[in-house]
Amino acid sequence: MSTAEETTGGEVEPWEEVTPDAARRLLVAAVEAFAERGYHATTTRDIAGRAGMSPAALYIHYKTKEELLHRISRIGHDKALDILRTAARREGPAKARLADAVGSFVRWHAGRRTTARVVQYELDALGPEARAEIVALRRQVDAEVRGIIEDGVASGEFDVPDVQGTTLAVLSLCIDVARWFTVNGPRTPEEVGALYADLVLRMVGAE
Amino acid sequence: MSTAEETTGGEVEPWEEVTPDAARRLLVAAVEAFAERGYHATTTRDIAGRAGMSPAALYIHYKTKEELLHRISRIGHDKALDILRTAARREGPAKARLADAVGSFVRWHAGRRTTARVVQYELDALGPEARAEIVALRRQVDAEVRGIIEDGVASGEFDVPDVQGTTLAVLSLCIDVARWFTVNGPRTPEEVGALYADLVLRMVGAE
């Protein structure tokens, strides 16, 4: 472990946008705890303890436990959407863009599975207004993938009878990686990304 | 609603093997509550309330709240495995057997999504010994699907470079249906089953 940025499982935690330092430590601790046990099974004492602070310190930086989840979910969705957008809006044929999008999206879900788990599976723990904000981001994620598939159908690269259904299936496949992937397994995030990119190209009839 | 068997979302609840009646009502109430809010966010008072009983009544039929989850998980996994086995062990080419297996597995996850959600997503709430029992069942589920794919590769029907990885992806795709499917959506369980069977045949190079 060469720097303080390396944490459990070799994941790098790029929460640089969260300041001050104590707030970031609490947030990283919350991500780990939520991913391991789920939001409802995690106590504020556990989060504060992992960050090396007293339970009361949490409330200096966050109003409630739910605000922690909201911040994590928001930042995580922004990052996931950014990854997809970068791949979707490149130059090139739809086939290459879809493979790139799926590959990088899956690498993120595998390599940063701690964050991805919280982001993808703890949505229901948010209150109505926070959930609505996140759901809007998810619609944008859906639109990016659907856009690539529509482009491929229009150009004749893909053969897809049900564009919306296939979009849903592709995203579902990628997201579920966060549920089963483990660093102790036989595959690296890169390998899973490559396998999934190939499988998705088959699903859209591009191979 | 013609009979007492119809519940929220039009799902039929075939928990006939659970007796006596009060124990079944409690179990059905627990399935609904766990599916809506998750195991940890569900209280024993909520379960008993949904079943029209006092909180203490739960402990006449079940030792703990966890035993309820264990029973649900066990019965659900048995049912899911049974569905897959029935399709996998039929006569016929691997292509037809895989389409049948995926179609029926997906129809179950969509049509009985309340149960499927609890079964597939609340595994970590179980204690070590109960979890080990369920994990063993999941390995059998994996073996059934992998068996069909291996058969298809051997007979030349399928073109699959990574059998274990593809098996994992197919199961992941099917299971995640329980997360996103809703009875208010535009598709019926039958439609999703047919769409997914087609997508999976493409994934194994059978179309």
Place this chain on the structure above:
DNA sequence: GGCAGCACTAAGCGCTCGCTCACCTGGGGC
């Protein structure tokens, strides 16, 4: 009618939860 057996309830125990509050502390400005 009388009574045993059992499904069920009302009340509540001990505990832990999310969160608060009164107090402390150490480094910067003058």
Place this chain on the structure above:
DNA sequence: GCCCCAGGTGAGCGAGCGCTTAGTGCTGCC
């Protein structure tokens, strides 16, 4: 030297948790 105050702590509040216990009423058998 002194104050200030952001950022922290220890103790603990009210609430709600999983679960228990003492007692109640209903049912079937004689």
